[in-house]
Amino acid sequence: MRRVLCLILIISSVAVHGQTIDQTLSFANTLFEKKEYSNAVEVYKRVLFFDQNGEYGREIYKNIADCLYNTEKFEDAANYYELAFFSESSDSVKNEINFLKASCYLILRQYDYAQIELLNLTDSLYSGQSRKRDYYEGMVYFAKDEFAASEKSFKSQVSDTTIIHKLFRKNDRISRISPKKAKILSMIIPGLGQFYVGDIKNGLNSMILTGGLFYLGIRAGLNNSFWEAGISTLPWFQRYYTGGFTKAEKIAQTKIKERRYKVYNQLLDELEKQPGSH
Amino acid sequence: MKMKYIVTGFLLLSLLLLKNDLKAQTKSEIGRHRNIIDDGNVKREYTEAKNNKNEIQVLFSGLFLFYKTFVSSQDQSVCTFTPSCSEFGILSVKQYGMIRGGMMTMDRLTRCNGLSPSNYELEKKTMLLKDDPREKKYVPIVSIVN
Amino acid sequence: MTVVLLFPFCNGFSQDLYTYENSKKFGEYLLKSGQFDLATKEYERLVFLNSSNDSLKLNLIKAYRLSGKFDTGLLRVSQLYPETAEMPFPHAMEYSKILMNKRSFPEAVSFWNESKSIPAEDKILLKTTTLIFDSKFKNAQAQLSQFGNVQNPLAAGYQSILDRGLNGKKKSPFLAAALSTIVPGTGKAYTKNWKDGLISFVFVGVMAFQSYRMFNKHGINDARGWIYGTIGTGFYIGNIYGSAKSANDYNRKKINTLQHEASALFNTYY
Incomplete structure (x- = not known):
């Protein structure tokens, strides 16, 4: 509440008394420091609008981008980081901007763009930046399923690599799950592919459903005629039989994603345990 | 008198500026990147079957959930519409009662043939045809242009 | 993009x-560049x-309308112009547009009846517009016939729309339902949905045939006959409903x- 009152006072004093461009900028910076990001963006945009000679852009773009980044508007943030990058001259700051842009693209799941940002880093990195590069590269490679490269990057960030090593071996085992195999198994016996990837519930479900329809078809065929069984139960059997094996393939793909996600987060847990983690 | 204006100004401005977000939570750099890959979770909650008002709705919701869990889950996605035929069924029975809802559902099942896509609007995200029993068919009015 | 837009406005x-x-x-820049909030x-x-400048108030109402905050917009109008009937014409138009966007047609009409700034001719056009939007073409025609100026492009356009709306051929839901009662699917074919009609015909036909066969073979007490019969009847009735709906959809x-x-x-025009 005190924060709110304080802000009301600041903003209204500005509104009532008016400000020069410099004062406005420093007001925006105050809001920025107070982490009032969306309010800060509004004031920064005002400065940009009245900045006739383009003197302030350099100072502002990165802050606007940071505000947008912190309010989770990653697409807009990436665009402002782009502007900040080109108006910046210091290599060290440029690298930091590249990292932030890479982060935006990672969160937007545009992995190739993120990778390009990492390729744009300067050859000689500043203190702490090479570890940061490893951190981002590890994530990008993992997201792009390039696990050997990812392992290398993750390992270079920790002093003791045993756990990371174990996690990547676990990840290798995930790669052995084959959606195609699950599909073929379920073609042979409905439900088998689901059992293979460890989905007992759907395996039993598929088995009972197709098995039941099969039984009904055979019974009708023996009791009446097979032609009749064909038109009454075969379409249903066919539907859930093909449904079963396509689902088996999908379940396998989902399981792979689920497990990879788990391993990935365990990798991040390891990084978080490191002294001086990001 | 002037004081009154200033006070009003305070309140107006603070209202306008503050309702946006003051939360601005700080996540750690690692925390931000925990969801950059797909977690594979595809489970969906069937809200259609909730908030039943009478026995008939409970019965139909039960049938719907049984169908969704044990039968539809084993099927390929074959319905050409969104919401799907079973969802349409439960929604229309709930909204229009068993008789009219039932008729609407039987009609919908025959329309679910994919032969007349031009009769419906396309939902781009899922590439399915829109046919929602809850929707009132209004036309866009004065468009928001100028 | 926004940043690029910023520069042309930066002068003196x-x-x-x-x-x-x-x-x-x-x-002005914010309004022009679409940053309505x-x-x-x-x-x-x-x-x-x-607080005495009308053009600022106009832009404020406009900004509320364009940012989609209709209710706040209406509230602010009532605060800025407690006597809504006295509002200047452009403001009255903005206010009308908000009401029309909200489909608050009765409120809009009573506002136009009272407004002193909107000329009588515009009132007729506005009322005709809402009646068209509300699918009341006959009332719209009655409203528009009070309009004298034939040269007016909007009135002429509306007249052509109303002519087509009132004289165009419609499909009767009753006829469609009746047709489908006699031969399943024909009602849908009548409303130019012949593909859906054909499918309905096949569904009902197959179910009826199966039911008939079962009864014929296993007698009246056979459950399968009743099951096929019930499903078939369901499709039959559903199709009658669907045919009427199809006619309504067509119209x-x-x-x-x-x-x-x-x-x-x-x-x-506006």
């Missing part, structure tokens, strides 16, 4: 960014600084096209 101004003049420039804030401030689609046309005419 004094140093104080929050002066009335500068705020006005900034507000920010524009509402800027104009709220400007109206606060100068509605025609009217919708005309309403879209009316909407486009309205937007170019």
